[in-house]
Amino acid sequence: MIHPHTRLMTHYLFQDEVDILMAHLWMQDVNGWGARRLDAALYDLAAAPIPCAEEAPMGSASRKAARLIRADADGVPAWALIASPDSAVRVNSRAVPAGLCVLADRDEIRTGDGIQYFFSTESLATVVSFPGAERPVYCGRCREPIEAGAPAVCCPGCGIWYNQSAEFPCWTYSNKCAFCGHPTALDTGFSWTPED
Numbered sequence: 085m086i087h088p089h090t091r092l093m094t095h096y097l098f099q100d101e102v103d104i105l106m107a108h109l110w111m112q113d114v115n116g117w118g119a120r121r122l123d124a125a126l127y128d129l130a131a132a133p134i135p136c137a138e139e140a141p142m143g144s145a146s147r148k149a150a151r152l153i154r155a156d157a158d159g160v161p162a163w164a165l166i167a168s169p170d171s172a173v174r175v176n177s178r179a180v181p182a183g184l185c186v187l188a189d190r191d192e193i194r195t196g197d198g199i200q201y202f203f204s205t206e207s208l209a210t211v212v213s214f215p216g217a218e219r220p221v222y223c224g225r226c227r228e229p230i231e232a233g234a235p236a237v238c239c240p241g242c243g244i245w246y247n248q249s250a251e252f253p254c255w256t257y258s259n260k261c262a263f264c265g266h267p268t269a270l271d272t273g274f275s276w277t278p279e280d
Contacts, residue, residue, distance in 0.1 A: 107163055109152070110202035110278050117278045119204065122163070127152040129165075129173070129195055150180075150195065152187075152203075163187045163203065172196030190276065202278045207240040209255065209270055211248050223247045224262055225254035241266030 108119040109127070129150040150167040165185045167173040174194045175185045187193075193201040214221075216232030223230055224244040230236050237248045237255040242264035246255035256268050267275075 106207050107154075107161065108204045108206065108274075110204060112200065112278070117202075119274065119277075122152065122154065125154045129193070129199075129201070150193075165193060204274070204276065206274055206276060208274065209237050209240055209266070209268065209272065211235050211237055211255075211270065214245065221245050223252070223254050225257055226252060228252070237270075239264065239266050 107122045109122055110117050110119050112118075129152065150165055150171050150173040153164050153166055155162050155164060163186070165173065165175060165180060165187055167180045167183050167185075169183060171180075171183075173180055173196060175187070176192050177194075185191075187203045189203070189205040191203045193203060195201075212235070214230045214232055214234045214236040220229045222228065223236075224239070224246045226247060228247065230245055230247055234247065235249045237246050238244075239246065239255075239261045241261055244261065244263050246261075247253075248255040256270065259268055260266065261268060
C-alpha cells in the first residue's frame with residue numbers, strides 16, 4: 085500500500101488526472117476470487133455485477149443497498165461505504181454506524197444477503213504514458229528525466245517513477261524497486277488476495 089504522503093506528492097506533481105493509484109473490489113464467483121478496478125466514482129453493492137451507480141440508481145427498490153463512493157481529499161483518493169439503515173451491511177464483521185464507513189485496505193464488506201467483498205488499495209505495476217509534471221521527474225534507476233508521453237511505470241509500493249522502454253528498461257532492470265523492494269516483474273499480480 086502506498087503511504088498517503090506519497091499519494092499526495094504524486095497527485096501534486098502531475099498536471100493531468102491520471103489514476104495510477106487504483107482501488108479494487110475483490111468479488112467471488114464460480115471461478116474463485118477476482119479483482120474489479122474501481123475506476124468510477126460510485127458503485128451499487130445491491131446489484132450484480134456491481135454496476136456504476138449511474139446505471140442503477142439507489143431507490144425504493146434497493147432499500148437494502150449499499151454504495152461505494154470515491155472522494156478525493158487534497159488529491160488523496162478515499163473510499164466510503166454508505167448503507168441504508170436496514171441494509172445489514174457489515175464491514176469487518178461490524179455494523180456500519182450511522183450508515184457510513186471510510187474503507188481501508190483489505191476491509192471485508194458483507195451485505196445483508198451474505199455476499200462477501202474485499203476492498204483493496206493495492207495497485208499493479210503497469211506501463212503507461214508518463215503524464216508529465218509541473219517540474220522534472222527523474223527515473224528512479226537511471227536518474228534521467230522522464231519525458232511526457234514516454235513509457236513509464238509508477239511503483240505501486242512507493243510511487244517512484246521509472247522509465248520502461250526498449251531503450252530504457254529501468255523498471256524491469258532489477259527484480260526489485262530500488263527504493264522500496266517492490267517486485268518489478270510486470271506480470272507479478274497482486275501481493276494479497278482474499279485467499280491469503
